[in-house]
Amino acid sequence: MPLTRRSAAGALAIAIASPLLMRSALAQQFQPTKSVRIIVPYTPGGVPDLMARQIAKELGAMWKQSVIVENRAGASGAIGIEMLSKSPGDGHSFLIADDGALISAPLLKAKLSYDPVTDIVPLGSVGASPYVIVGPPDSPSIQQLFTRAKSNPGSVDYATNGIGGPHHQIWERWQEQLGLKLNQIAYSGTLPALQDVAAGRVALMACTPSSALALLQGGRIKPLAAVSKTRFPFMPNVPATAELGYPTMEAVAWYCFMAPGTMPDSLKEKVGADLRAVLTSKDYITSVEERHNVSLVLTGKEASERMARERAQAKALFKRIGIEPA
Structure with missing residues (x-):
């Protein structure tokens, strides 16, 4: 049959499309050839760990392969992240961590055994946790506390889970936005900070609801405001910061799925x-x-761009308040 213009065009289209179709088919054929691990650089039971276990369950069913969660806590997440950075990029090692371990913590270290930008890469976000501002059971309103802080700078304490961490950063930004001067009390972790808030030794703390769930349910701490434009559905009686007159108070903890x-x-x-x-x-x-977190689905590119923005913001903030890597 002679090659007409139409058949020639069709042949050319097939010739061009065939490599693309072949590459697509090959991509769809990827399957792990052995057990896959998801490293969680924290102890079991926290939000990233619980998210990782659900993801492992569903990916395991999809891939028809064992997907296990491996907890490697220590050094503000650096131990687990270093392990991922030295793993082969063959699809058998991943990591789930929060913005603190991936963005803030590396900026606080003068020396790292891995490059947090090039040695690990995000494949997407897996969720987020909103913040709630809490105080002791007999705490006054957040407006009263902020009024006191304005009239007497430094008279109101707030707890954080460490200098330079996400909790510290959001309070520094809020103070700049609202013209406040509060006094930071830094702890070695979230639990001891919450315990001192419950005991009335510290006036304020911003934390994720899931991290303080037992204390909130037991009435040992008082939720003062949901850090949001609207109320949380699981805390319908707690006012949002926006409705209290603080629309610029925003913050979430978010979690990424990382690869070598x-x-x-x-x-x-x-x-x-x-x-x-x-x-x-x-x-x-x-x-x-059901654990008082929210869905946040970003592509790898979107997550990478967000990490770059937040890394730049953290660097600028640390420079303003005089935090140096140690």
Whole structure:
């Protein structure tokens, strides 16, 4: 049959499309060849750990392969992150961590055994936790505390889980926005800080509801404001900061699914697509929301861009308030 203009165009289209179709088919054929691990650089039971276990369950079913969660706590997340950075980028090692470990903590260290920008890469976000401002059971309103701080700078204490961490950063930004001068009391972690708030030794703390759930449910601390434009559905009687007259008070903790920096782009795309299928599943969303967290589904590119913005903001803040790497 003679090659007409139409058949020639069709042949050319097939010739061009075939490599693309072949690459697409190959990408879809990726399957782990052995057990996959998701490193969590914290002790079991926290939000990243619980998210990782649900993701491991659903990815394991999808990939028909064992996906295990490996807790490697220590050094503000650096031990687990270093482990990922030295792992092969073949799709068998991942990590889930929060913005504190991925963005803030590396800026506070003069020396790291890995590059937090190039040795690990995000394949997407897996969720977020809103913040609630809490005080002792007999605490006055947040407006009264802020009024006191304005009339007597430094007279109101707030607790954080460490100098330079996310809790410290958000309070520094809020003080700049609202023209306040509060006094930071830094602790070695969230639990001891919350215990001192419950005992009335510190007036304020911003934390995620899931981290303070037992104390909130037991009435040992008082929720003063949901850091949001609207009230949280699981705390309908707690006013939002925006309705109290503080619309610029915003903050969330968020969590990323990370891979070794050596992972090929084609594999990043495949795993990222599988991850997003899990994150948008009914089972996963339910598991996130029932623990007072929220869904946040970003692509790897979007998560990388957000991390870069927040890293730059943290660097600028540390420079303003005089925090140097140690």
